Amino acid sequence: MRLNKLLFFLLIGLQQSFAQPTVSSIYHGIKKLGVTGTVLYIAAHPDDENTRLITYLANDRLLRTGYLSLTRGDGGQNLIGQEQGIELGLIRTQELLAARRVDGGEQFFTRAYDFGYSKTPTETFKIWDREKILHDVVWVIRTFKPDVVITRFPTTGEGGHGHHTASAILAGEAVKAAADPTRFPEQLALTGGAWRVKRLFWNTFNFGGNSTIREDQLKIDVGGYNSLLGKSYGEIAAQSRSQHKSQGFGVPVSRGEAFEYFKLIDGASASKDIMEGISLDWGARLGSSIIQQQIDSLLLHFNWLDPKASLPGLLNLYQSLEKLEPTSIVTHKKKELKELILAVSGIYLEATSSQLRAVQGDSVQVALLAIDRLGTSVTLERAQVGEFNVVNTATALKLNKPFTVNTKFLVRPSFPISQPYWLQLPMQQGYFVVNDLYLIGKPENEAPLSCTIDLKWGTQVISYQVPVRYKFTDPVKGELQWPLEVVPPVSIQPDELVHLITAANNPIKGHAQVAGMSAQTNLKPELISNKKTKSRVDPLLISSLQKDQLESFDYFLTPKENADTVTLGVSLSNGNRVNTTTTVIRYDHIPPITYFKTASVYTRNFQVKIAGKNIGYIPGAGDKIPDGLKRLGYNITVLDENLLSTISLQQFDAIITGVRAHNTQEWLNKYHEKLMAYVEQGGNYLVQYNTSNQIGPVKAKIGPYPFAITRNRITDQDAAVVFLDPTHPVFNFPNRILPQDFEGWIQERSIYHGLDTAGKLQPLLSMADPDEKPDTGSLLVARYGKGWFTYTGLSLFRQIPAGVPGAYRLLANLLALGNVER
Template identity: 30%
Template sequence: MAQPVSADRGVVDLWKSIKPLTTIASAMNTGAHPDDEHSAMLAYLSLGRGVNTLSVIANRGEGGQNEIGSELGNALGIIRSRELQEASKITNVTLGMLSEQINDPIFDFGFSKSPDETLQKWGDSVVYERLIRKIRELRPDVVIPSFLNEESTHGHHRAINVITVRAFKDAANPEVFPEHLKKGLQPWQIKKLYLPANDKDYNVAVPVGDYDEIYGASYVQLGEESRFMHKSQGMGRLVDEGSSFNYYKLNSAVKSEKENDFFDGIAFSFDDLAKEIEAKGKDNKVIKDLRALHKDAEEVVKAYPVFSDVAREVQEMKADVETAVSDVKASTLDASVKTDLLYRLQVKDAQLNKAGMEASSLVVKVKPETGEIVAGQTVKMVVSAYSGGKNNLKNVELQLNVPEGWTTKAVGNTKFDQLSYNKTVSATFEVQVPKNAVEFQVYQPSVVSADVLYQLNNVSGKIRVTPSNQVAVLPSFAMSLSPEATVLNTLKTEEPLPVKVTVRNYSPGATKTSISLNVPKDWNVTPASQEVNFAAKGETKPVTFQVKAPAGTAVGKYTVTAVATSGDVTSKENVQIIDYPHIGKTYLIQPAELKIQAFDLKVPTGLKVGYVSSGFDNIDQYLTQFGVNVTKLDDKAIQSADLSQYDTIVLGIRAYGFRPELLSSNQRLLSYVENGGNLVVQYHKPEDKWKPELAPYPIKIGEPLIQWRVTDENSKVTMLAPDHPIFTTPNKITDADWNNWIQDRSAYNPSEWGKEYTQLISNGDAGEKEFTGTFLSAKYGKGTYTYSSLVWYREIPNLVPGSIRLFVNMISLKQ
């Protein structure tokens, strides 16, 4: 993605790149989900102090809600991961993820009240091994989990606290995950562990409110700038200038006195490292090297903001790092000390490469002619380097890196004697993608990168970049099925299911393919196949089929898969494009399937529903599949249309918070009920502008929110009013209808409500008091008002039979 250019971009980015050269210290912040990072503290350490700052997050946030679109599950996890990556760039933080792939064991399975449940579902040894591995790879001096292990805290947050505290000792123990040592990964002893604290009991107060003149903001403001990237969660806030602190308590030792910062007693600079080695009374050459590097860093900072001077000093420091590496390797230092020094020097070398790029105003790009490629395709890619700096770069070499099995051939020169101010050099490569190339994996590093090697003042520099847009190996033909999930009503198996397959051609140029459907045994599909001809890449064409189940089809789950065949190429996948301005374009490749749930469902004929979506759910689409006549109501309809034409009006989750016209039109909705309408309101948070008086009889949502939800999807449900029409008409609801729900039962349950409501169910997590306000319904005038905190928006798209039967009953109350 092209980035907007700002006037202070160069000098600020230059400072951001050279500040880390002044310290060898490192700190790691651990959390469970994207947005768990302590952004202000990270901004202070990284941007303010230059500390090598690390953020390690467990899962991808797949189980959360989405405030910018309808993506849930893995697609939402991709959005949140990309948002986290962009947020980390702003604060110059190195990001590590414990969840490694789609459908990883370390999955956000929804809200949890228990760290034990969380670790059991993730696999304690799985998540712990990965955390220990990250610690041993990144070797932080200080570690700070984002949350405490307190009962009022999300179980995922508590779990990360538990394993982070445990890892303080275990990461240094070679007997814990000894396979790491066999792979060359050395144990690492974290020096200090801090926990979040308050201003009454702490060891370190981090001055996050301090104002940084170079950035023109406080560290809180810089942290919030990164948090604004978490748009799918509605994060980021505007903060005024002024003094403020984050507080932390030392957990790794008994210490009551206040500390200046996390690094009291820990080597912070190269000079500190030199003193530690000097105290051992040996290796004067290494001591001299470290002191030279300390002086080098001071000289780099002193040269700021003159780019050419900074570039010269950076190269001198780089040469001294190379000398130090050689001397450390040849020294008589203990093996563990050598390993530590070599790692810190390796980090410094990478930082110097980045600083060299900024100081030389070197702009490197790798541009494929297309980012959407298929196995077997040949594609051109151009690597270019532009110099906006005053220093002449010598012996410039452009390289393109591709996966093993891919081949590259340079078309023309890749080496250039020099690159001077305002000049560009470029190299074109022909890349052959093998026929067995692995398809795009969204959580893996870019398959394509470019290196630019150069010399400045006889010292080598190296820059690695990746394409600004994803390079993705995609299936030759991608197929999306509509619907993606549906119900087979076993009361009407004679009715065929229409299936639309939209085929997108990713192959270069004109081509054709045959589309067919794989259906369950004894099911019938017509036509058997359909030919599709494409004139060009990127073209899409629809084909339709009729799928018919045999009479007597049993209740259960079934799958229909689309297949595209073209010569020796077979595709059975869909490519979901995820594209937002703040994160760019990426892809989720998944099976091209239609999930079918067969069960009996009665739907009143001619039922007419008006649906007010908050943008967070797609229940209306499923109601249409079930045979309900659904109209999505826009702001004008809510404000001025004749609402009496609808048997039922449904408000999506949190609608009052995201559809402002509802507040001003609330009396119209209540009048609709009073005159005989059926109004269904799904759950809200207090911050969604919910007020008890919005309901015809007051409903107050319980706080703190964490305590007013049921997280066990298998928890027992008791129907308190079994003869209520919601449980009888048109579908008879039994205990079996509460089975096989997913993720949660309910969220943000009411704590108080008017006596006019009928309490329909009682339900709670094991060992806790049951809620009776989860499902409330009351007559109001001639109509009915129902408020439900059940998580319909998760259950219905996952075709949970009981939830669908119950929802149909709820919207049928007027019938």
């Protein structure tokens, strides 16, 4: 219900998608039928979009409005949990979809992977496949067919992030390429030919202390109030932007006039409006004045007390649209119109299952429900689940009487699992591999199982696709509906993802659990090594596994190489093999996300010495450092506020904070004196990076001496590293740190460097991105009393889960500082 979803979701929330639209949203939707214009907004990441402008364009101007985010935000920060990389991209995809449900826009993506911060577009294009991502932007333009394209950022670098600038460069190139039939000609037969955008604008801005707006630029007041929606566009936009919860982007509401400024980059000049001179009605644009007259008549005669009175006119309009060539505009308006016909009729359609998931090789119960709550003399002609007919005889729906059908759908063993389409093939550096052109641009998969329901009013038959959803009742939230997912028969979960090879741990003994998604018999655990690691499993056979039951097996690995990847699998009794872990990400503000990752473990052969065993860990926004420390043999105590307030800290050889702990745990300020007393008496306090931006400014004291947190970072993970004091214990005890310990790092060297403002902290490393001056703020160490304090922006939180040897050795040395003199 794209046209209705603004008011629709404001009223009922994200997951309870079964309420009917209001009368005002129905009228709003009919108005939108009469506007044929389209605008595409382009930027680099989730949260780059201008939600206020999107809200205004979609709901005041009634334009079809889309946001193309080149990436899914995989390389960003995560304020709400431990997910990084593709898992964070999955979360941020759903946050963008939640934002669009609020502001009325549509969402698109390219195949580009957000590999983290880059400083220049040159650096960005070294990692992205420029031509491939350009192909995707052109594809979205040719399929969405915008009259106007607007970029958030300029090509000249004022946007800061290299991805930002690259998005503007690609947008400009794509506008030209989309109109050129010699560029990406394989798209033309599928898109209806090339597409010429009328204008390209840059939406100038004033944020971050950088104002690019000028009064001679075209400007529009987007701060109006919509009486149909009962909200101003600033109010709606704030709610939309606040969906980016993983980024800490909750924002205050703005009310009153608010101007957006635009600089023309390409196309015909415009002095008053971005759509100036572009025909927006059916008559002028498509030569279909009869369509425009029918819509105008629907608005003129709309009965606010009886919207059902519009049904005959809407059905006549649908018949008129059926006679037109199925252009992009006609197809989209028919989609909107179909939902409006349901809305004025008071008809509710539902296809649900009481099962959380459908399992390959098993069956799933599906319940169909159709109710004509206003009595519109509608007949249910046919219903089909997947390819199977479940209603073959026309049935007149009675006034407000539920019509239900229950059926069992067999999920073939070969039925595709619900893996997000961009994760189905191994990714390349900088982009996801997607070979199906029709999938490119889509924000997510189509529902794996849908019900086709044909409804007939008089002689008019309209077909509806109703996705099958999992329906259940939460004791607090009430009835909820979640996406139904298709999963393999079993899921394999190794206890450890990284095994460090040591004298005491060779051969490696590991443990894995097998979870039954459906009942299985005669399962055979298996191991596959990329480098001929000698392996065996015990037991060799799991004779039976019930649904929701856990069984386990041990595996033994004798690696022959310094690094190997071993895949764990299970052979089923039908001869199929499963080698995946079913992973579910759950947060209250988005639907549950299911994806599948190969059940692999990684062996790493490198030597790490440790000094001291007992480590206190203060959680931050979430990282996996504790798992890495346990692999090294440390005893980890998680220090929450209650524990930190009651125990003696002197029992710990070191205390380390999680990333952004001082941003997210305001209570830390109360224990600053206790932590500093611990250091002064010989303790060792290691603080991982904190931010200096809107994600959460530091409100607590951090160390014994004042220092500033900057936005400086080193984005080149291969940047040369200079040891400023090679004799310092950090580089010598208990492991000798050498330049090769900085080889094999991923994504970046460091972020949010410290800046010594008191002359008390010693910088130990110097490094620089290409064409920049060296920076020494990534690792700052100070003595305080008998102990040590360290602040580091080094991206250990990325390197440790990835099994980077040098990161383990360096972290072990940082944690050993309190034992240097013992």
